[in-house]
Each structure stands twice: as C-alpha cells, then as structure tokens.
Amino acid sequence: MWPGADRFFGTPGRPAPVSAPDGPVNGPVALTAEKLPHPDAAASTSISCAGLIRRIKAYDPNADTDIVERAFEVAKAAHANQVRDNGDPYITHPLAVAGMLAGFRLDVASICTGLLHDTVEDTGLTLAQLSERFGPTVASLVDGVTKLTRLELQSDRTKQAENFRKLVLAMSRDIRVLVVKLCDRLHNMRTLHYVQAQHRRQRIAAETMDIYAPLAGRIGMDKVKTELQNLSFAELEPEHNASIRARLNYLRGQGADVIEEVRVELTRLCAEAGVPGAEVTGREKSPFSIWEKMQKRNVAFEQLSDIMAFRVMVPSREACYVALGAVHAAYPVIAGRFKDYISTPKANGYQSLHTGVTLRHPRNQKIEVQIRTPEMHDVAENGVAAHWAYKGLGEGADAVAPPRKLRWVQDLLEILENSQAPDEFLENTKLELYQDQVFCFTPKGQLIPLPRGATPVDFAYAVHSQIGDGCVGAKVNGRLMPLRHELQNGDQVEIMTARGGTPSPAWERFVVTGKARARIRRHVAAQARQTYLDAGRAALAKAFRQEGVDGSEKVLDAALKQLKQASRDDLYVAVGNNNLGAKEVVQAIYPELRQSSRGAPRMVPGLPQRAAPKPVPSPGGGGSMALVGLGAGVATHFAGCCHPLPGDRIVGIVSTGKGITVHTASCQTLESFAATPERFLDIDWDYDAIARGRNNETHVGRISVIATNEPSVLATLTNTASRHEGSVINLKIINRQSDFMEILVDVEVRDLRHLSSVIAGLRSAGGITQVERARA
Incomplete structure (x- = not known):
C-alpha cells in the first residue's frame, strides 16, 4: 500500500x-x-x-x-x-x-x-x-x-x-x-x-x-x-475479480513512488495558495468500480484514466475552491471532468469537488482529484448515519422521519402504490435505485434530481403524478422538444398539460424512472381491464341469448364461486381476455346444455366440412418455455429481431394465426404495434422453473463483433465462445475492410448472464476490438 x-x-x-x-x-x-x-x-x-x-x-x-x-x-x-x-x-x-x-x-x-x-x-x-x-x-x-x-x-x-x-x-x-x-x-x-x-x-x-x-x-x-x-x-465474477486485483497489486508496486510524489506536490500547492494543513491521501478505485467502468465504456483496464485518485481535505467550504484553483493552475485540466457537487449536492447529500488533471511527469498520466471538508467526507462515507452525530436526528419522535433530501423514499412508496404485482414493484424499484443523476429545474427554479437518460415525461412524474398523467408536451430551455428527448444537467423544463389527459402506452418504452413506469403501467392495465370487461359482458350476453336462457346478474353472482371468480367484473374480464369461454360459463350455470351439446357435430349436406385448426408449432413450444402469464396450449415463439433471453424484461405480442411472439421490452420492432396496445401481453420468465433446472432449453443470443481482419480471428471467436460454454450456431460477416471486419454471431446460451460471460470473454480475446449485444 x-x-x-x-x-x-x-x-x-x-x-x-x-x-x-x-x-x-x-x-x-x-x-x-x-x-x-x-x-x-x-x-x-x-x-x-x-x-x-x-x-x-x-x-x-x-x-x-x-x-x-x-x-x-x-x-x-x-x-x-x-x-x-x-x-x-x-x-x-x-x-x-x-x-x-x-x-x-x-x-x-x-x-x-x-x-x-x-x-x-x-x-x-x-x-x-x-x-x-x-x-x-x-x-x-x-x-x-x-x-x-x-x-x-x-x-x-x-x-x-x-x-x-x-x-x-x-x-x-x-x-x-x-x-x-x-x-x-x-x-x-x-x-x-x-x-x-x-x-x-x-x-x-x-x-x-x-x-x-x-x-x-x-x-x-x-x-x-x-x-x-x-x-x-x-x-x-471470481475470475474477473482476481484478474483486476492482480493488476492493481502490480500497479501498486510500480507506482508507490509516483503517488507519494504527487501527494507531496498537492500538499505544497495548497500551502502556497493559502490553505495550510490540507490533508492529501491517495487511493485506487475498487475492483467492482473498475469492472463496471470497463463494461460501461467498453474499454480495457489500461485505458481507464481514473484508477488512481487523490483526495484533498481542507478546513472550510471556501478553502475547497481555493485548493481547486491551485490544482487547475498547476496541471492541465481534462475537459468534461470537472463536477461541482458542493453548490449542487447529490440527492443523497454527497458534497465534493471533482476534477481530472494530467500530470506532466511521469508519462502524462491522468488522475482524479477530489476536494472536500472533513464534514463533507464524513457524510460521503457514512451518509445518513452521519446526521445522527452532526444534526441530532436521533432526538425526538419526529427527528427520525426521512429528511427532505431522501425524497426517493417517498417515490418508492408511490411506486409501491401503483405497481400491480410484487415482482413488478421490485423491477420498478431497481430502475429507481441504480442510475446516475442529472439535475433539472422547473420554471420557478425548483431542483428536480432525475436518473441519467431521463425524459420530460420522467420529469413530469417527478414533479407530481397528476402532472405526468396529463402531460401533452414539454419545453426544454424555452424550446419545444419531443417527450422522448433526453434531459441534460441544468436543463429548465416546462411541462404542458391537458385537462383529462391520460398516459400513452408508448411512453413506457422510453421512460427510465420506476415511478413513471409504474404509473403508466397502472393506467394501461386499467384501460385493458375495462376493455376486457366490456368485451366479456357483451360476449356473455350474446351466449345466453343464443341458448335462450336467463343470464341476469343474479344468475352470474350465484355462479361466481363455482367459476372461481371473486366478483362479477372479474368474470367479465376472464371472458374478455379468453381465460374463460362464454360458452363454458353458460354450460357451467346450466349443465343440461352441456349434455345436449354432446355427440357428433351436425353435417350440412352439400358443403365440405372444415377440419379443426391445428395449433401453430413453435420452437420449444409454449408448453416447454419457462414463461408465466400465458394461457395453456398457446403457440409461442421468440422474436428473431431481438432474441430475448432469461433475464431480459419481455412482452408478448398477439398475432392472429401465429400465437404469441416474445420480444424484449426494448425491441424497436414494438414501435410498429404502438397503435394497437391491446395486442401487448404482460409476460415474464418463470425464474422458479429455471432455478430448479426444469427448463433445460438453450436460447439464441445475437452479438455484434468488430475484429481485425486476420485469418485466425474466426477461430479465436468460436474457441473463446466454446470455452465459456457458448455454442456458435450462425455467423455472418456484414462488413469487411482491409484492416477490420464486422460480424453478427448467433450463440446458444442459457440466459442473459451466460451471454454476458461470453461477451466478457470475447472482449479479452486477441484480435477482437469491440463486442456488443446486437439490438433490433
């Protein structure tokens, strides 16, 4: 060390x-x-x-x-x-x-x-x-x-x-x-x-x-x-963890003198700038943080510029900016790497100045410098726990309520209220927790923290759920922008609403906050339920009328327990979405009709008799697929445009004569079905069956590879995939130049994690410069 x-x-x-x-x-x-x-x-x-x-x-x-x-x-x-x-x-x-x-x-x-x-x-x-x-x-x-x-x-x-x-x-x-x-x-x-x-x-x-x-x-x-x-x-990821730790140990031994030299130099700069007593420490990024950045940027370990970082502790907020000026005056600044979290703290209360500079000696190495006070450091390390010491949050019954900056806790409660099922709540919550943040402003100057990649629709729901529901347009920095526009730090956003407006199902494809997605899904589910309810009521009325029997609400209510439905509306919905047939309901209430309908079908002289339609076969079959949310015997197949894998968020598209086509939720092909939201089916993987090993089928994952144009590169590709238990079943060179070629590869894998392992292995293979999962 x-x-x-x-x-x-x-x-x-x-x-x-x-x-x-x-x-x-x-x-x-x-x-x-x-x-x-x-x-x-x-x-x-x-x-x-x-x-x-x-x-x-x-x-x-x-x-x-x-x-x-x-x-x-x-x-x-x-x-x-x-x-x-x-x-x-x-x-x-x-x-x-x-x-x-x-x-x-x-x-x-x-x-x-x-x-x-x-x-x-x-x-x-x-x-x-x-x-x-x-x-x-x-x-x-x-x-x-x-x-x-x-x-x-x-x-x-x-x-x-x-x-x-x-x-x-x-x-x-x-x-x-x-x-x-x-x-x-x-x-x-x-x-x-x-x-x-x-x-x-x-x-x-x-x-x-x-x-x-x-x-x-x-x-x-x-x-x-x-x-x-x-x-x-x-x-x-034990192998990747061991590899990164080995490289860190090597760098630690090689760079100990450099780190001490830089630490002494930063201490001297602060003293000369009038900030005596500055405490400078060196650090390295954690193994997981390094791995995450390598995956996000698609770069090798050697290409990361902030593995080595220095923290400058100064006595006051003002001294932070004085020390920053001294560092910027002494070293060339890396463009785009300066962040002021003191004037605009993160949502969790984090405060610090971050900047990236280039050392002139040795080897023009890039480093990160963080500047903060001891109090800021305590909050950065211990977060909300530090407030019990500094602000006495442990005193009194009201002091333990979430501070205002923990607004995300209230957002989680709204997600909980709007989610239809526990696993949907878990999924939407993960969206709310994971992403880095950008900071945008309302026209009145209120600061709204949002995940990176957020849109005006996410902004509208962050302000208030009703504003999100009624959103019809948005102005970003005074200019009218599409609702799918990606917001940037410092944007001023004005939301235009319409009285009685409702969320569009298409919004779910580009919103990134769990709160917005849960609210949109709730509205779409309510609309779908009403559609099924109306269709089921009409189908039952027609079925009772054709049989010439009483189909009053009193008769239906008496049969609810027999039909295993909680209410009359639930019965209508079950008929409307084809979980129950209208004829089945009539025959359950009037069993004598079932007896009279038995026997051979009536033959009409002079007309050819049409055979019963056969179900459309599908790869793996709907019965063997590890999916939940499908009816029994429904023909199902995976879309060839996006190649969904267990671990992906998926949706089903109902196609006449083809059954259900399973797409990833991010598949661009879904845009062509935006005008017919009733064809969307909420399905998910049966993770219990997968965990128990009852579903042994493999799935096809498609990846895009850019490699050097060398004779051995295809052998390297297939051998590397094989070492990671992936089987290459199809390979297509879609672009070939003198020095590189772009290849689409179909690999048989078990799930999304397995595909990620194959991709990680290919990224480290010789002759391969870039590997990404192919998207529709």
Missing part, C-alpha cells in the same frame, strides 16, 4: 452526543421466565458486550448502556442453541451488527435493534415481548428489519419482492431500519464464504448487488456500498 493510503479509510469522525431512544426504556417492566429466555440459558459462552459498551461511551458518555446490556443478554439467551455457518455461536452476528452501528455513532435504540434484529424471525420471542421490555421504538425497528415468514407457497422472486416491499414501508417511517438492515447484510456478506451451497451464495450476492448496494448508495453510505459491491463481485 502506498504511503498515506492507510489514512484514507481511517479518517476519524467527530463524536457528538446521541440521545437515548424514546419510549419507556429506562423503566422496563420485569419479564417472567415464560416471556423471555433467561440470560442464564446462554451462560455457557464467554462472549460479552463490554467492547460494544466502550465504543458507545466513547462518542456518547451519557448513553443509557444498561438497556444495551439487557438487549445483549436477551439476544444471547434467545440464540443460545444456534450457530453460524462457520460454527461460531449465533450471538456473534448480532453483536457484530451492533458494533457496526456503534461505529456509525448511532443512537442506543438502533444498537439495541442490531442486537435483537433476528430474535423475532429466528427464535420464539414476539414483538409484544420486545415492546414490553425495550419500548415501542425498538420493537418497531426490529419489526421493520424482520423478514416476512409466511410466504412458503410463493416463488423466491415473489418472496424477495414482498420482503423488500415491507422494508420500504418500514424505512419510510424510520430510516434507521435501513441502516440496521445494511449493517446486517454487510456482516452476512463478510462471512458469505462459510456458506457451503454455491447456489445460496450466488443468490445472496446477486440480491446484495441488485438491492442493498444501491440502497446504501442512495443514503450516502458509500463505504458500505463499496464493500457490498466488492464482496458480491468476488462471488459472482
């Missing part, structure tokens, strides 16, 4: 008094042996919380540590007969979680929650018992962290969505729930290597990467986010 690097992650925070939790915690009611496990039940272990108490007293001498000791003893007794995957007593886990929370200088209620967070889920304790002993605040926090347990009949994906839904509701009431949950997940990830089953490790790592790391980033806990990403990356 280079000189000074050991100080980078060790910047001490400033202690501040943190209050004890609210609620009757100082005078708890004594519990009987029947209510809680007796502490003596765990006396066989020598584990204690003395170290935890010392850490709490170090930043809050007035903290009520007696309640922490009681919480520890209760948790220790409750988990007395349980062990971790590595064989350690289970109490080591909640004690470690509580230690992390103390490291963030959180209040006593949060630390008690860390100690007790698994007691309700994994032991016989109840929330009522915890509330009686530790007060309603601790019980409420434990309830928020506790997973749902009665979901055995639902899929793993649905369980994940339901648990996340509960977490969102809990953290909207008290953000400390999320901080405790992140510490819980971080310790589980640190000990993940002890889990024996590989599929379980992979599932936990994928969930951490998809949900918990972005959540940590959203509340500004960058240190936690980075560690979660790196631990997940090491499990999900």
Whole structure:
C-alpha cells in the first residue's frame, strides 16, 4: 500500500452526543421466565458486550448502556442453541451488527435493534415481548428489519419482492431500519464464504448487488456500498475479480513512488495558495468500480484514466475552491471532468469537488482529484448515519422521519402504490435505485434530481403524478422538444398539460424512472381491464341469448364461486381476455346444455366440412418455455429481431394465426404495434422453473463483433465462445475492410448472464476490438 493510503479509510469522525431512544426504556417492566429466555440459558459462552459498551461511551458518555446490556443478554439467551455457518455461536452476528452501528455513532435504540434484529424471525420471542421490555421504538425497528415468514407457497422472486416491499414501508417511517438492515447484510456478506451451497451464495450476492448496494448508495453510505459491491463481485465474477486485483497489486508496486510524489506536490500547492494543513491521501478505485467502468465504456483496464485518485481535505467550504484553483493552475485540466457537487449536492447529500488533471511527469498520466471538508467526507462515507452525530436526528419522535433530501423514499412508496404485482414493484424499484443523476429545474427554479437518460415525461412524474398523467408536451430551455428527448444537467423544463389527459402506452418504452413506469403501467392495465370487461359482458350476453336462457346478474353472482371468480367484473374480464369461454360459463350455470351439446357435430349436406385448426408449432413450444402469464396450449415463439433471453424484461405480442411472439421490452420492432396496445401481453420468465433446472432449453443470443481482419480471428471467436460454454450456431460477416471486419454471431446460451460471460470473454480475446449485444 502506498504511503498515506492507510489514512484514507481511517479518517476519524467527530463524536457528538446521541440521545437515548424514546419510549419507556429506562423503566422496563420485569419479564417472567415464560416471556423471555433467561440470560442464564446462554451462560455457557464467554462472549460479552463490554467492547460494544466502550465504543458507545466513547462518542456518547451519557448513553443509557444498561438497556444495551439487557438487549445483549436477551439476544444471547434467545440464540443460545444456534450457530453460524462457520460454527461460531449465533450471538456473534448480532453483536457484530451492533458494533457496526456503534461505529456509525448511532443512537442506543438502533444498537439495541442490531442486537435483537433476528430474535423475532429466528427464535420464539414476539414483538409484544420486545415492546414490553425495550419500548415501542425498538420493537418497531426490529419489526421493520424482520423478514416476512409466511410466504412458503410463493416463488423466491415473489418472496424477495414482498420482503423488500415491507422494508420500504418500514424505512419510510424510520430510516434507521435501513441502516440496521445494511449493517446486517454487510456482516452476512463478510462471512458469505462459510456458506457451503454455491447456489445460496450466488443468490445472496446477486440480491446484495441488485438491492442493498444501491440502497446504501442512495443514503450516502458509500463505504458500505463499496464493500457490498466488492464482496458480491468476488462471488459472482471470481475470475474477473482476481484478474483486476492482480493488476492493481502490480500497479501498486510500480507506482508507490509516483503517488507519494504527487501527494507531496498537492500538499505544497495548497500551502502556497493559502490553505495550510490540507490533508492529501491517495487511493485506487475498487475492483467492482473498475469492472463496471470497463463494461460501461467498453474499454480495457489500461485505458481507464481514473484508477488512481487523490483526495484533498481542507478546513472550510471556501478553502475547497481555493485548493481547486491551485490544482487547475498547476496541471492541465481534462475537459468534461470537472463536477461541482458542493453548490449542487447529490440527492443523497454527497458534497465534493471533482476534477481530472494530467500530470506532466511521469508519462502524462491522468488522475482524479477530489476536494472536500472533513464534514463533507464524513457524510460521503457514512451518509445518513452521519446526521445522527452532526444534526441530532436521533432526538425526538419526529427527528427520525426521512429528511427532505431522501425524497426517493417517498417515490418508492408511490411506486409501491401503483405497481400491480410484487415482482413488478421490485423491477420498478431497481430502475429507481441504480442510475446516475442529472439535475433539472422547473420554471420557478425548483431542483428536480432525475436518473441519467431521463425524459420530460420522467420529469413530469417527478414533479407530481397528476402532472405526468396529463402531460401533452414539454419545453426544454424555452424550446419545444419531443417527450422522448433526453434531459441534460441544468436543463429548465416546462411541462404542458391537458385537462383529462391520460398516459400513452408508448411512453413506457422510453421512460427510465420506476415511478413513471409504474404509473403508466397502472393506467394501461386499467384501460385493458375495462376493455376486457366490456368485451366479456357483451360476449356473455350474446351466449345466453343464443341458448335462450336467463343470464341476469343474479344468475352470474350465484355462479361466481363455482367459476372461481371473486366478483362479477372479474368474470367479465376472464371472458374478455379468453381465460374463460362464454360458452363454458353458460354450460357451467346450466349443465343440461352441456349434455345436449354432446355427440357428433351436425353435417350440412352439400358443403365440405372444415377440419379443426391445428395449433401453430413453435420452437420449444409454449408448453416447454419457462414463461408465466400465458394461457395453456398457446403457440409461442421468440422474436428473431431481438432474441430475448432469461433475464431480459419481455412482452408478448398477439398475432392472429401465429400465437404469441416474445420480444424484449426494448425491441424497436414494438414501435410498429404502438397503435394497437391491446395486442401487448404482460409476460415474464418463470425464474422458479429455471432455478430448479426444469427448463433445460438453450436460447439464441445475437452479438455484434468488430475484429481485425486476420485469418485466425474466426477461430479465436468460436474457441473463446466454446470455452465459456457458448455454442456458435450462425455467423455472418456484414462488413469487411482491409484492416477490420464486422460480424453478427448467433450463440446458444442459457440466459442473459451466460451471454454476458461470453461477451466478457470475447472482449479479452486477441484480435477482437469491440463486442456488443446486437439490438433490433
């Protein structure tokens, strides 16, 4: 490690008094042996919380540590007969979680929650018992962290969505729930290597990467986010992780002298500019961050310019800009790399100045420089957890409500309200968490943070859901622009609305925020339901009329239970979308009609009799495809324009005589069906069947390759795909020049992750300069 690097992650925070939790915690009611496990039940272990108490007293001498000791003893007794995957007593886990929370200088209620967070889920304790002993605040926090347990009949994906839904509701009431949950997940990830089953490790790592790391980033806990990403990356992509770490170790040994030289030079520049006492540290990007940037920019490791970075800590906000001027005066600035997050902080409260400069010595190397104050650094590393120390958010019942800058929590609640199903909520939430942000303004100057790639429709929904619904046009910086226009930092956006306006189904193809997508989908689903309802009502009326029997609402209501429908409207919808036939309903109500209709069909003399239509065959068949949302026996095939794979978001298009064609949701071919939204069918992959290995079929993924025009390049391509278990089934050279050629390659793969592995392998192969997934 280079000189000074050991100080980078060790910047001490400033202690501040943190209050004890609210609620009757100082005078708890004594519990009987029947209510809680007796502490003596765990006396066989020598584990204690003395170290935890010392850490709490170090930043809050007035903290009520007696309640922490009681919480520890209760948790220790409750988990007395349980062990971790590595064989350690289970109490080591909640004690470690509580230690992390103390490291963030959180209040006593949060630390008690860390100690007790698994007691309700994994032991016989109840929330009522915890509330009686530790007060309603601790019980409420434990309830928020506790997973749902009665979901055995639902899929793993649905369980994940339901648990996340509960977490969102809990953290909207008290953000400390999320901080405790992140510490819980971080310790589980640190000990993940002890889990024996590989599929379980992979599932936990994928969930951490998809949900918990972005959540940590959203509340500004960058240190936690980075560690979660790196631990997940090491499990999900062990070969790439090892390769990047090996290269970093090599660079570390080669560049130690250069880093120290630059650090001394930056310290001298700040002193000469009138900023004495500036603390300069060097750092390197994390392995996952490097991998992510390589994938996003489609570049090799050697082409990254900001693997090496320096952080300048100065005493005041004003000194940040003085130091920036000194750095810009001394080194050539890299165009487009300056970002001022002090005057315009990120949505999670992050503040810092970022700039990229080129060193004249040695080798014109490019580096990144970040300039901030110690307070900014604490918020950047610890996020919302830092506010309990600096702003006293732990004081009072109202202080734990989400700060205004955590507006995204409220957006998640709106997504929850508008999503039709748990897995749809999970999908839309991931859209809300993942992307980098741009900052746009309303005509009155209100700042609206949006994901990169956002459109005026996303902006309209960010302002208010009703404005989004009624949006008919937009002006960007005073000019009328299309609704699919991509907004840039600093744009002023004016939304034009129409009274009674409704969202267009076509918007879903270009919006990027989960909030907008959930609202649009809800409206489209409501419109589709009404269409099916009207069609079903008309079809049933016609069927009853043809049979000459009573089809009144009273008759239908009496048959709802037999037809397994919750209401008359649900029955109409089932008939309208062909899940039930109108004739089936009539015959279910009047069984005698079924008897009279049996026998050979009537033959009309003189007319040829038409044979019953045969179902259109499809590759794999609708019955063998791992898809949900399709009726039984529906002919189904995958579109050749976009080649959907498990892991893609997909839609079905109903075609007369062809059944259902499955497209990716981003397929450009879908634009030709915009005028007929009733042909769109909401379907998804059956991930449970795929996980259980019941669906062994392969899928075709199409990739675009640019390679040097050499005799051996085609052999390299096919051999590399084969090493990654991909089978090349078709290959077409679409452009050939003297020095390069462009090739379309069809590869048989299992799913999207498998295709990504093949693409990653090809990118590292010799003679291949660019590899991308081909899009329609």
